[in-house]
Amino acid sequence: MSTPGVDEARDFLQRHPEIDSVDLLISDLNGVLRGKRIPTDNLEKAFVSGIALPGSVFALDITGNTVEETGLGLDIGDRDQICRPVPGSLMVAPWQRDGRHAQLLMSMRDDDDGPFFADPRNVLADQVQRLADRGFKAVVALELEFYLVDRARDELGMAQPCKSPASGERAKESQLYSISELDEYADFLEEVHAAAKTQQLPLDTALKECAPGQFEINLIHGDDVLKACDSAVLLKRLIKGVALRHGFEATFMAKPYGGEAGNGMHVHMSLVDQNGDNVFADPDENPHGSRLLGNAIAGLMELMPASMALFAPNLNSFRRFQPGLYVPMTPCWGYDNRSVALRIPSGANAARRVEHRVAGADANPYLLLATLLASVLHGLASDLTPPEATTGNAYRQLTPTLTNSWSQALDLLEDSAVLAEALGRDFLKVFVANRRAERELAMQSVSRLEYDWYLRHV
Numbered sequence: 001m002s003t004p005g006v007d008e009a010r011d012f013l014q015r016h017p018e019i020d021s022v023d024l025l026i027s028d029l030n031g032v033l034r035g036k037r038i039p040t041d042n043l044e045k046a047f048v049s050g051i052a053l054p055g056s057v058f059a060l061d062i063t064g065n066t067v068e069e070t071g072l073g074l075d076i077g078d079r080d081q082i083c084r085p086v087p088g089s090l091m092v093a094p095w096q097r098d099g100r101h102a103q104l105l106m107s108m109r110d111d112d113d114g115p116f117f118a119d120p121r122n123v124l125a126d127q128v129q130r131l132a133d134r135g136f137k138a139v140v141a142l143e144l145e146f147y148l149v150d151r152a153r154d155e156l157g158m159a160q161p162c163k164s165p166a167s168g169e170r171a172k173e174s175q176l177y178s179i180s181e182l183d184e185y186a187d188f189l190e191e192v193h194a195a196a197k198t199q200q201l202p203l204d205t206a207l208k209e210c211a212p213g214q215f216e217i218n219l220i221h222g223d224d225v226l227k228a229c230d231s232a233v234l235l236k237r238l239i240k241g242v243a244l245r246h247g248f249e250a251t252f253m254a255k256p257y258g259g260e261a262g263n264g265m266h267v268h269m270s271l272v273d274q275n276g277d278n279v280f281a282d283p284d285e286n287p288h289g290s291r292l293l294g295n296a297i298a299g300l301m302e303l304m305p306a307s308m309a310l311f312a313p314n315l316n317s318f319r320r321f322q323p324g325l326y327v328p329m330t331p332c333w334g335y336d337n338r339s340v341a342l343r344i345p346s347g348a349n350a351a352r353r354v355e356h357r358v359a360g361a362d363a364n365p366y367l368l369l370a371t372l373l374a375s376v377l378h379g380l381a382s383d384l385t386p387p388e389a390t391t392g393n394a395y396r397q398l399t400p401t402l403t404n405s406w407s408q409a410l411d412l413l414e415d416s417a418v419l420a421e422a423l424g425r426d427f428l429k430v431f432v433a434n435r436r437a438e439r440e441l442a443m444q445s446v447s448r449l450e451y452d453w454y455l456r457h458v
Contacts, residue, residue: 005047005085012090013040016102019092023103024051026083027120027233028060029434030313031364035083035106046104052080053108058118058430061438062314069433072118081116083108089230091199095191095241103237105230118430120366121226123423127373128225130422134380136271136279138373139353141204141221142232145263145361146252148185148213148243156448159256161213162248171212178208185215188246192217195238201231210326211260221268225369232265232365254312254360255319262320262327263361267372268345270353271296280352288335288389289344289352297342297354298386299379300372301331304341304358306416308402309409309435310371311359315442320360321404328358329400332390339394341402358402367431374422406439 013019022043024035034057038046059072066073089105108116115122131138150162150170161171166184182189189206196203202220209216217239219231236252243250255262270280271292280293312318321327328341333354336346343355359368378384390397403409413419414432 005087006044008085008087008090009043009047012102013043016092018100019102020100021097021102022046022090023093023101024083024085024106025103025237026053026057026106026108027364027366028057029118029120029364029367029431030060030062031120031233031236031362031366032060032062033233033237034060040102043104047085050082050084050109051106053083053106054078055081055108055116055118057108058120059434061434061441063438063441067434067437069437070118070430071433072430081108081110082113086121086230088227089234091234093238093241094195094198095238095245103234105234117424117426120364120370121229123427124229124366124370124373125226126424127370127377127422130377131271131373134377135274137223138225138369138376139221139223139270139272139278140225140228140369141219141268142228142365143216143218143264143266143268144232144235144252145209145214145216145265146236146239146250147211147256147263148188148215149249149251149256151247151249159251165246181208182206188242189215191242191245192239195242196235199234199238201235201238203235209261211257214261214263223272225373229365229369252361254314254317254362258319261325262322264320264327264357265359265361265363265365265368267356267359267368268353269356269372269376270351271376278350278352280354281349282352285349292380293344293352293354294386295379295382295384296376297333297379298384299377299382300342300354300356300375301333301386302384303371303375303378303416303418304331305402306412306419307371307375308358309406309413309432310367311363312406312409313363313367313435314438315406317360317362318404318406318409321400321402323395323400326357328402329395330398330402332394332398333386334390334394337390337392337394339392340390344389370423371419374419377422378418406435410435410439 025033056072059066059070083106086105093101108119110116149159154160164184204218204220239250282290332340333342334340335344
């Protein structure tokens with residue numbers, strides 16, 4: 001008798017005889033998908049026995065080099081761990097090799113076949129279980145912003161907006177919510193939606209964002225947080241792959257252009273109880289929401305400073321935090337207010353939710369949601385009360401207090417007893433060591449700006 005996993009593999013190959021290879025994918029700390037490519041002849045074996053990958057995949061920095069300070073490299077012999085398939089994630093990758101290629105998400109296990117502590121997906125799974133132990137499920141929706149850029153760099157070697165497939169002109173204006181610009185990139189967007197449908201990714205709306213060549217694609221809300229994050233990491237891969245087919249690149253880096261808006265990853269979140277009722281909605285129809293919503297807001301605000309290294313995980317991430325560009329600069333909240341960090345959208349009481357607006361699109365979705373759930377749980381457990389809601393322009397009223405220093409963000413995270421207990425001390429040790437080593441490497445590079453400003457003048 002075959003196992004359910006083998007049945008999934010056999011059924012898939014029977015429905016897709018054209019598939020000849022499969023990518024086995026796992027998300028590293030940066031959200032970069034890494035893994036192995038196998039022929040379809042080995043797919044059943046991957047479901048039965050798993051595949052071996054070194055635990056040091058979670059020690060890799062953005063350049064793909066092992067950060068030995070994590071303790072996951074040569075200190076333990078760079079040893080292998082078994083990775084097992086995520087059920088239901090085996091899908092055709094229609095943009096690759098004329099549809100003859102597929103992909104499958106994996107999750108790393110420890111020596112007892114339990115969750116490996118450094119796998120971001122496992123870190124999130126633990127928070128989902130902790131929330132379930134309190135009788136709740138989170139309903140979430142992720143919004144991803146990205147830029148389309150020319151594959152050719154400008155005369156200074158910098159990124160530049162791509163040329164419109166329709167007009168041949170390079171984008172120079174914001175054109176927020178422009179339908180005509182959506183029309184100009186219709187072939188690209190239609191292929192993204194078609195590929196997402198093939199992969200059963202729950203795409204909702206697409207819109208033109210507020211900078212040249214910037215777009216946003218939203219995922220439909222659902223009550224499976226792990227699946228929502230699976231969809232987010234796979235959507236990023238899909239968008240990048242389809243963009244290359246159309247002759248340009250897609251980037252989710254937080255700040256591709258210094259003077260333009262950055263790429264954010266906004267998260268809409270509510271909690272439902274065992275009856276499926278939204279506990280952020282006030283039973284008396286108070287539009288301001290329930291006491292539990294207040295607890296959640298307060299927890300998110302209290303842990304926000306210590307969470308910045310997870311919301312802004314690399315050097316470029318902190319370029320995004322500039323005034324006047326719709327990026328929160330301080331922990332605050334408000335009703336239907338896009339200048340605050342935590343926005344409570346207007347709408348029906350039954351749909352009451354909080355929109356977290358701090359993280360960049362370069363954040364790891366699993367770690368972002370794990371941090372948000374941990375913050376909400378902290379607010380509930382401590383029965384925290386939020387300050388008064390901010391009305392009007394938060395940028396003019398509140399002094400920026402969220403750090404824009406990568407080094408300080410890592411210090412704040414390392415010093416947070418609440419996040420250490422929630423996310424795991426061993427995990428945080430790996431994460432902080434990984435990010436510190438990448439920062440030290442980045443600090444060895446001298447930018448063009450420094451040459452222009454200082455070489456001859458000091």
